[in-house]
Amino acid sequence: MTDRKRIYIRRCFYAVLFFLGLAVLLTVVSFIFSPKDNTEEAGMEEVFANGILGEPEDTIDVLVAGDSYSYTSTIPPQIWKETGITCYASGTNDQSLDYTLVMLKRAFRKQNPKLVLLEASPIYREITPFGRLTAALSSVFPIFHYHDRWKSLRGEDFTRRPEYTLTKDYKGYKYFTKIVPAPDTDNMVKTDEAEPIPESSRYYMKKILKFCQDHGAVLALMSAPNRTYWNYSRHNGISALAEELGCDYIDANLAAEEIGIDWEHDTCDGGDHLNHAGSVKATQFVTGYLTSLGILEDHREDPKYSHWDKALKKYEKQVRKEDI
Amino acid sequence: MKYTPFFSDNLNALLRMLHIPVVLKRPVFAIPIGISFYTMQAASYVLDVYRGKIRADRSLLRIALFMSFFPQIMEGPICRYSDTAAQLWEAPRIRFENLTAGVERILWGLMKKTVVADRLNLLIENVFSGYEAYDGFVIALAAVCYTVQLYMDFSGTMDVVIGTGQIFGITMPENFKRPFFSKTISEFWTRWHITLGTWFKDYLFYPLSVTKPMKKLTSRARKRFGNHYGPLFSGAIALLCVWLCNGLWHGAGWHYIVFGLYHFALILTGSLIAPLSISLAEKLHIRRDHFLYRTLQGIRTFVLVCIGELIFRALSLGQALGMLKKIGTQFTTAVLRDGSLFTMGMDRQDYIIVFVTLVIVLIVGIVQERGVRIREYLAGRNLAVRFAAGYALILFIVIFGAYGLGYLPVNPIYAGF
Numbered sequence: 001m002t003d004r005k006r007i008y009i010r011r012c013f014y015a016v017l018f019f020l021g022l023a024v025l026l027t028v029v030s031f032i033f034s035p036k037d038n039t040e041e042a043g044m045e046e047v048f049a050n051g052i053l054g055e056p057e058d059t060i061d062v063l064v065a066g067d068s069y070s071y072t073s074t075i076p077p078q079i080w081k082e083t084g085i086t087c088y089a090s091g092t093n094d095q096s097l098d099y100t101l102v103m104l105k106r107a108f109r110k111q112n113p114k115l116v117l118l119e120a121s122p123i124y125r126e127i128t129p130f131g132r133l134t135a136a137l138s139s140v141f142p143i144f145h146y147h148d149r150w151k152s153l154r155g156e157d158f159t160r161r162p163e164y165t166l167t168k169d170y171k172g173y174k175y176f177t178k179i180v181p182a183p184d185t186d187n188m189v190k191t192d193e194a195e196p197i198p199e200s201s202r203y204y205m206k207k208i209l210k211f212c213q214d215h216g217a218v219l220a221l222m223s224a225p226n227r228t229y230w231n232y233s234r235h236n237g238i239s240a241l242a243e244e245l246g247c248d249y250i251d252a253n254l255a256a257e258e259i260g261i262d263w264e265h266d267t268c269d270g271g272d273h274l275n276h277a278g279s280v281k282a283t284q285f286v287t288g289y290l291t292s293l294g295i296l297e298d299h300r301e302d303p304k305y306s307h308w309d310k311a312l313k314k315y316e317k318q319v320r321k322e323d324i
Numbered sequence: 325m326k327y328t329p330f331f332s333d334n335l336n337a338l339l340r341m342l343h344i345p346v347v348l349k350r351p352v353f354a355i356p357i358g359i360s361f362y363t364m365q366a367a368s369y370v371l372d373v374y375r376g377k378i379r380a381d382r383s384l385l386r387i388a389l390f391m392s393f394f395p396q397i398m399e400g401p402i403c404r405y406s407d408t409a410a411q412l413w414e415a416p417r418i419r420f421e422n423l424t425a426g427v428e429r430i431l432w433g434l435m436k437k438t439v440v441a442d443r444l445n446l447l448i449e450n451v452f453s454g455y456e457a458y459d460g461f462v463i464a465l466a467a468v469c470y471t472v473q474l475y476m477d478f479s480g481t482m483d484v485v486i487g488t489g490q491i492f493g494i495t496m497p498e499n500f501k502r503p504f505f506s507k508t509i510s511e512f513w514t515r516w517h518i519t520l521g522t523w524f525k526d527y528l529f530y531p532l533s534v535t536k537p538m539k540k541l542t543s544r545a546r547k548r549f550g551n552h553y554g555p556l557f558s559g560a561i562a563l564l565c566v567w568l569c570n571g572l573w574h575g576a577g578w579h580y581i582v583f584g585l586y587h588f589a590l591i592l593t594g595s596l597i598a599p600l601s602i603s604l605a606e607k608l609h610i611r612r613d614h615f616l617y618r619t620l621q622g623i624r625t626f627v628l629v630c631i632g633e634l635i636f637r638a639l640s641l642g643q644a645l646g647m648l649k650k651i652g653t654q655f656t657t658a659v660l661r662d663g664s665l666f667t668m669g670m671d672r673q674d675y676i677i678v679f680v681t682l683v684i685v686l687i688v689g690i691v692q693e694r695g696v697r698i699r700e701y702l703a704g705r706n707l708a709v710r711f712a713a714g715y716a717l718i719l720f721i722v723i724f725g726a727y728g729l730g731y732l733p734v735n736p737i738y739a740g741f
Contacts, residue, residue, distance in 0.1 A: 011420050147723045151673040
């Protein structure tokens with residue numbers, strides 16, 4: 001073997017050694033920095049959405065993913081009451097699809113939902129190459145996601161294994177009682193135009209679809225009633241994408257009149273998000289779709305799901321208290 | 325393309341003032357990214373050929389390669405044909421030493437940008453977008469933070485660019501040489517954005533200085549004002565042109581022009597009072613090479629630079645003046661006492677990590693200033709030390725970088741010029 005070849009092999013060996021060492025270090029710091037519970041005190045972000053981590057194993061039938069439009073348009077306790085289907089709204093504010101995938105992966109560790117219902121708005125949110133890179137890295141090394149926890153590390157973070165204890169009675173739903181009427185807009189006037197899907201979103205949608213298929217779940221897309229962010233051109237864009245991916249797409253905006261959405265009273269911020277009254281109506285629309293699928297079971301008689309009855313009581317008590 | 329809206333707006337304002345009923349159209353163009361940088365690079369090639377400094381290259385491919393080498397497109401450095409074209413054309417083989425040294429430099433640059441520059445962004449955005457709500461102390465703090473941010477962002481990006489070039493075996497010109505070690509504003513501009521400064525010096529200042537009318541003016545002024553002030557008098561005209569162009573190069577706005585004129589005034593004043601300050605120091609028996617004296621000079625220069633950067637960062641000249649006025653008239657330290665300093669986009673830990681990183685950068689700067697080449701020093705150490713240094717730098721960026729949840733992505737600042 002020539003000297004040059006020997007040096008080349010030695011350098012390759014050092015490079016492999018360096019990256020192995022780095023991977024070990026990143027794994028160790030990822031363990032330290034990952035929240036040890038799904039509570040705010042433990043450093044977990046978006047505790048409403050991450051409440052799903054505290055749910056008993058394999059008890060969620062439908063996972064609702066997406067941004068703020070998802071958790072303001074789906075009321076899991078109402079769906080439980082009417083159908084016995086368990087549903088969790090794991091949407092987060094301004095969610096982009098890379099984070100949707102992170103949340104799906106997290107949720108599927110303990111749950112096996114039969115349906116993933118993705119609110120379509122994040123599809124029109126561009127993801128930067130840097131965002132894609134950090135998303136890819138954080139799916140392997142959570143330190144890239146939780147690195148900012150250096151500000152609040154505690155002794156137990158170095159030793160304890162994660163144990164998620166927090167559950168949310170409204171199962172991810174966030175209610176708003178304020179009424180801010182929406183001005184008249186022509187957002188849903190029919191057009192043949194279709195807003196193009198950003199390339200980064202197409203990439204993530206394929207990954208999300210594959211993830212769902214690999215885990216035996218059906219992926220469906222939905223659009224919540226909206227007067228500011230949504231329009232017919234986007235509806236067309238998502239319809240075409242759904243067809244391409246081979247999944248269902250339901251748009252509540254096309255059925256807004258049928259559902260009975262009253263833009264004078266059913267929105268908390270001038271047509272962007274629904275308030276509780278609007279959420280109740282939108283949930284009926286979602287419930288109709290869920291029952292029409294015929295793949296979701298009614299668990300109301302199953303004692304394994306008795307905690308859902310307790311959650312429903314708390315939800316109804318709150319509704320009565322708020323008089324909404 | 326870049327300046328048409330600015331000039332048409334100002335011409336329209338002038339026409340209105342003169343009651344001339346003519347309104348010029350305000351064309352707005354999409355401006356290609358990095359236009360200010362590669363325009364300078366192309367101009368330097370053409371001028372060097374014109375002056376006979378280099379021979380015109382008959383290969384269009386070689387010129388295209390020189391103009392479009394990807395790392396430098398967005399923020400420079402502004403390369404000269406004679407420095408980089410041949411290297412690029414030769415396309416040297418990637419060598420292990422260059423690869424590791426280049427990656428180390430890229431990581432160092434990423435640390436400066438992600439840990440400090442991007443972390444300071446929220447505080448700076450908050451203050452500069454609504455300075456009326458803050459007192460003079462916070463505005464002064466924001467001006468200092470912006471100066472630090474600009475340095476860490478621009479020099480950090482340059483580290484990434486030059487490190488990338490190094491991976492490919494290309495040596496690109498340095499753009500920064502520890503500017504905050506400068507004792508005067510003149511010295512500062514020989515250490516900050518060096519390739520822009522040398523461009524203006526070579527292609528504007530010197531050519532203007534050696535024109536016949538200027539030479540005549542210099543000899544007349546020399547007779548009248550003596551050997552120090554005479555050349556300064558005529559040189560001031562060339563210097564004024566340089567700083568007007570420097571201000572305008574950064575952007576089409578009056579605050580950029582004032583930023584240029586501000587530095588012109590500082591440099592000219594510095595030259596004018598130099599003999600006076602030397603003789604004063606001698607009379608007062610002050611040792612000009614004393615550490616304390618040099619430190620005070622450094623602090624003075626830093627403060628002057630911060631004032632300039634406040635004008636530079638402000639959204640308009642009116643805002644810059646308003647902010648400076650508040651610093652002068654409403655300077656209280658209330659935010660330090662009531663804790664509100666930690667609610668403006670940075671908490672206590674953010675300030676600590678910025679401070680720690682700046683101390684690290686300062687120590688490295690001092691070591692480099694003494695002529696130590698840190699990466700070469702590291703390359704001579706054993707494997708364990710080199711690995712430990714690499715791991716420490718990577719983990720520092722990963723843990724303390726301002727990215728992901730709770731942070732907004734920040735584009736390289738100079739890519740906007």
